[in-house]
Amino acid sequence: MTVDFNAIPLSQLSIGSSCRIGEIGLNGLLRRRIQDLGITPGTTVECLRRGPSGDPTAYVVRGTTIALRKEDAYQINVFPI
Amino acid sequence: MSITTEKDFLQELNKEAETIRLSYVTKLGDRIIADIYKNAEQISKNVILNDTNKKNWTLKLDNYLTSKIFGYPFMLLVLGIILWITISGANLPSDMLATALFSLQEILSRGFLDLGAPAWLHGILVFGVFHSVAWVVSVMLPPMAIFFPLFTLLEDLGYLPRVAFNLDNLFKKAKTCGKQSLTMCMGFGCNAAGVVACRIIDSPRERLIAVLTNNFVPCNGRFPILIAIGTIFGVGALTGQLQALAVAGIITGVILIGVFVTFAVSWILSRSILKGEASSMVLELPPYRRPKIASVVYRSIIDRTIFVLKRAVSVAAPAGAIIWIVANTYIGEISILNHLAGWLNPFAQAIGMDGYILLAFILGLPANEIVFPILIMSYISSGTMIELESLAELRLLFIDHGWTWLTAVNVMLFTLLHWPCGTTLLTTHKETGSKKWTLAAFIIPTTVAFTVCFILTQTVRLLGLG
Amino acid sequence: MNKGHKMILREHFGIKAKSDQYVIALAGNPNVGKSTVFNALTGLRQHTGNWPGKTVDNAQGSFSFKDTDFLMIDLPGTYSILTNTVEEEIARDFICFAVPDVTVVVLDATSLERNLNIALQVMEITSKVIVCVNLLDEAKKNKITLNLPGLEKELGVPVVGTSARQGIGLDKLKEMLYLAVKEQVIFRPRQLHYSPEVEEAIAQILPKIEQLGLSDYLHPRWLALRLLDNDEMLLRKVSAYLTANSDDDIYREVSMAL
Structure with a gap:
């Protein structure tokens, strides 16, 4: 495994590209929620589309589509693939 | 182990667990979830033989339905089409039901007379109870029997989460949750159901805002008022399908006003008594699925239509009796109803309506469906008209009582914005468990309705337009 | 646990099963056709309300199969049962403390990986689990093929494939429930591997x-x-x-x- 120092916030992932989940900076209920939906460290996530007014953004996670707000996605670090 | 030693033991156990937890750098809870998913991943890899699940229908549809260009127009279009189908489809069965039920009323009436029943009994049962029930059934049943299946269809198709996805950004600006739009959709059917649907919102603050503002979406009980007035005063000259289309346009406009007020009130609440930041929103967008029509129709009729109708009828029957009594009991030369209407008249005039209209809204608290029959009944008992079969006659009746376009607009706005019905208030109390918030659910819309109608009326009068 | 105690625990959850009725819990993610399965099995013999003291919908319904009576409880649809929300807490507590005779976990065949999460969580609490892989029709449309016998081997509990909206596979599910309550099924739930x-x-x-x-x-x-x-x-x-x-x-x- 190569160490990748180029972690970016999930919110900055461009549409159509994929990433691996790194550290999740969220707290409380949301942190759990996100993990329960399968967004756990190491998971591959693809950025699918943004809402008509630019937010929220839909991501493909383990074969399902999950929409997150920019503010929340910002606190999830990812490694672009 | 006795209870006390057991408690000590549990405490000790918790402490030990905490020590272990703290001795690890990573949160053990996170690790556990990730590990369960690792197992799921492994199992899936072994049992999914082939998965070409990439370029499927859902992706293609969402390219349009949630796109920058088509996302919002499509939502409006869907709303417009549903209303148009509901309105134009309900016309004929409504007329047929009305004709049937009112001729039954005549037969009943004759029966009572033949049996020599006292006039008051005849009045209460036939003109009070039966008339109200007949009105509610003929006016409400057909649109509901069309609207609810259409709504359930959208639900089953998987379109509703897309509505939340499209609108979340607007709700975020009001510091609330996009899922509020789903509770609003439900409110079109019945606000009490909409209030219950607010359970899907995680943040208690945002849930409460959704509960308090659900009423600004007109429910099925209020649609008939909007449709009738929209038809009478808005598009009287048009006929047939064109008319239904124009009415659907007017109603869509009214709904947009309601949506705007929802945003505005949510925005204000988030910055005043329910101050707070927008929390997060995690929304799954499930794949679109072809609905089973039979089960859609079955469920929407059984679960929703019959449920709402039963409730409406059970309220309309006693209310009809009471209103007949109020309209036909005289104190001096004037009936109680007229006394009340006269007393309310100055307030009502200030907001561009009359005492009878305001009284009808007040007496209609148990259920919005009976506002119109109350109004008609009180106009009739104070006027000369007896028969009322078509909208043209209704128009004459209203104009006889001094209605102008301004009255019509005010009644529509008041219908949209005024206090929730009794059932919705009861439901609000059940869901929030608080008298204070139930009171707020009454006061907020009431204030909004009076303010909006007052400002509109005074402005129009000042400008000499009305 | 003696039978009386069990009944008391169930009553705490608002469940009044007759003494000869087997209690079946129905768990799973939202949007997986859980209520379709529930409706298909119980038909009109349902009772809906709230969970005691909670503003969360509760639906129970009964059905019979081969002269055996079942009472099915539709648990709230959740992604997890680690109790972050009221719904999850209800689902978890019910499985833990109301001790259903069998818990059926409904999975969406088109997103097995995500859905397995809750199945694995339930299987850690109780071994009496039947996994119902629903929406096989949708999976077929999306050209997803699943090896259900393989899944059964991986999980160590019975797996039944259904397309509940078409009514396909429900008889198999009932048969499996029957065999399970008559103790003719061996449950050996997979032991999860943790780091x-x-x-x-x-x-x-x-x-x-x-x-x-x-x-x-x-x-x-x-x-x-x-x-x-x-x-x-x-x-x-x-x-x-x-x-x-x-x-x-x-x-x-x-x-x-x-």
Whole structure:
């Protein structure tokens, strides 16, 4: 495994590209929620589309589509693939 | 182990667990979830033989339905089409039901007379109870029997989460949750159901805002008022399908006003008594699925239509009796109803309506469906008209009582914005468990309705337009 | 656990099963056709309301198969049962403390990986689990093929494939439920593999948990995991539910615990 120092916030992932989940900076209920939906460290996530007014953004996670707000996605670090 | 030693033991156990937890750098809870998913991943890899699940229908549809260009127009279009189908489809069965039920009323009436029943009994049962029930059934049943299946269809198709996805950004600006739009959709059917649907919102603050503002979406009980007035005063000259289309346009406009007020009130609440930041929103967008029509129709009729109708009828029957009594009991030369209407008249005039209209809204608290029959009944008992079969006659009746376009607009706005019905208030109390918030659910819309109608009326009068 | 105690625990959840009725819990993610399965099995013999003291919908319905009566409880649709929300708490507590005779977990065949999460979580609490892989019709449309016998082997519990909207596979599900309550099915739920640090932590706390003497009711390993996940409330509930002798006791203990 190569160490990748180029972690970016999930919110900055461009549409159509994929990433691996790194550290999740969220707290409380949301942190759990996100993990329960399968967004756990190491998971591959693809950025699918943004809402008509630019937010929220839909991501493909383990074969399902999950929409997150920019503010929340910002606190999830990812490694672009 | 006795209870006390057991408690000590549990405490000790918790402490030990905490020590272990703290001795690890990573949160053990996170690790556990990730590990369960690792197992799921492994199992899936072994049992999914082939998965070409990439370029499927859902992706293609969402390219349009949630796109920058088509996302919002499509939502409006869907709303417009549903209303148009509901309105134009309900016309004929409504007329047929009305004709049937009112001729039954005549037969009943004759029966009572033949049996020599006292006039008051005849009045209460036939003109009070039966008339109200007949009105509610003929006016409400057909649109509901069309609207609810259409709504359930959208639900089953998987379109509703897309509505939340499209609108979340607007709700975020009001510091609330996009899922509020789903509770609003439900409110079109019945606000009490909409209030219950607010359970899907995680943040208690945002849930409460959704509960308090659900009423600004007109429910099925209020649609008939909007449709009738929209038809009478808005598009009287048009006929047939064109008319239904124009009415659907007017109603869509009214709904947009309601949506705007929802945003505005949510925005204000988030910055005043329910101050707070927008929390997060995690929304799954499930794949679109072809609905089973039979089960859609079955469920929407059984679960929703019959449920709402039963409730409406059970309220309309006693209310009809009471209103007949109020309209036909005289104190001096004037009936109680007229006394009340006269007393309310100055307030009502200030907001561009009359005492009878305001009284009808007040007496209609148990259920919005009976506002119109109350109004008609009180106009009739104070006027000369007896028969009322078509909208043209209704128009004459209203104009006889001094209605102008301004009255019509005010009644529509008041219908949209005024206090929730009794059932919705009861439901609000059940869901929030608080008298204070139930009171707020009454006061907020009431204030909004009076303010909006007052400002509109005074402005129009000042400008000499009305 | 004796039968009387079991009934008291169930009544706490608003479940009034007749003494010859088997209680079946229905769990799963939202949007997987759980209610379709529920409606298809119970038909019009349903009763809906709220969970006691909670504003969460509760639906129970009964059905019979081969002269055996079942009472099915539709648990709230959740992504997890680690109790982050009221719904998850209800689902978890029901499976833990109302001790359903069998728990059916409904999975969406088109997103198996995500759906397996809750199945694996349920299987850690109770071994009497039947996995119902629903929406096979949708999976077929999306050209997804699943090896269901393989899944059964992986999970160690019975797996039934259904397309509930078409009514396909429901008879098989009923048959499996029947066999399960007549104890003609062997449940050997998969033991989850955790990373070394979690296993190590479990090993540290397990002896202490075993001293609690609750192994007959709940898997000590699962209790250990919940404790390591900082679920302090659970232990208090465990002792409240399992040591109480009457309904009043439970209410008092549980409300004290809360």
